[in-house]
Amino acid sequence: MSAQRRLFFALSLPPELQKQVVQWRADTFPADTGRLIAAANLHLTLAFLGEVSAQKEAALRSVAGRIDAKGFTVQIDDAGHWPGAGVVWLGTRRAPRALLQLADVLRSHAARNGCYQNTLPFHPHISLFRAATRPVAIPPATPDWALQAKEFGLYQSIYERGRTRYSLLQSWPLPVLLT
Ligand code: 3AM
Numbered sequence: 119m120s121a122q123r124r125l126f127f128a129l130s131l132p133p134e135l136q137k138q139v140v141q142w143r144a145d146t147f148p149a150d151t152g153r154l155i156a157a158a159n160l161h162l163t164l165a166f167l168g169e170v171s172a173q174k175e176a177a178l179r180s181v182a183g184r185i186d187a188k189g190f191t192v193q194i195d196d197a198g199h200w201p202g203a204g205v206v207w208l209g210t211r212r213a214p215r216a217l218l219q220l221a222d223v224l225r226s227h228a229a230r231n232g233c234y235q236n237t238l239p240f241h242p243h244i245s246l247f248r249a250a251t252r253p254v255a256i257p258p259a260t261p262d263w264a265l266q267a268k269e270f271g272l273y274q275s276i277y278e279r280g281r282t283r284y285s286l287l288q289s290w291p292l293p294v295l296l297t
Pocket of ligand 1: 126161162163166205236243244245275
């Protein structure tokens with residue numbers, strides 16, 4: 119059997135937004151809030167695939183290449199803490215329909231290809247900290263940034279030397295930005 123890879127579909131953050139997020143996180147939360155997610159790893163997950171064989175990966179790449187979705191803008195204007203999962207996150211109060219549709223189509227194809235899908239509803243978010251299990255004060259005023267999604271990508275999660283890094287394997291354009 120061929121080796122499996124741990125994969126997920128996600129939106130990356132444009133470099134300027136990545137910088138703003140990292141600065142806001144440093145200004146807003148004490149360093150001992152949890153385990154900081156490295157700047158290069160900040161992303162918005164669309165569909166988690168889990169450990170995937172080369173054959174399934176090829177099928178999912180092919181599906182992704184046939185998706186006819188338009189670009190969209192996600193207002194990053196919400197923040198929160200999930201103590202159970204230990205995640206502090208930035209998110210959106212108004213997920214655009216195009217984002218929900220893209221995540222939905224990727225998640226349903228993943229399920230059809232035998233990738234276990236979480237039954238919790240999709241809640242688009244950018245994880246900032248993990249292992250944040252103690253109470254976290256979320257400021258009442260959150261930022262209001264625009265994440266312009268012009269492409270989505272397939273990422274591999276690689277754990278080596280005690281660290282996780284995400285490697286972009288392939289991306290697909292989301293042409294014509296909807297406002
Ligand atoms: O950083 P976020 O939360 O967007 O939480 C993991 C991360 O998402 C999620 O996949 C993304 C890349 O690692 N993830 C990890 N294991 C998962 C699982 N078993 C999972 N999502 C659902 N089910």
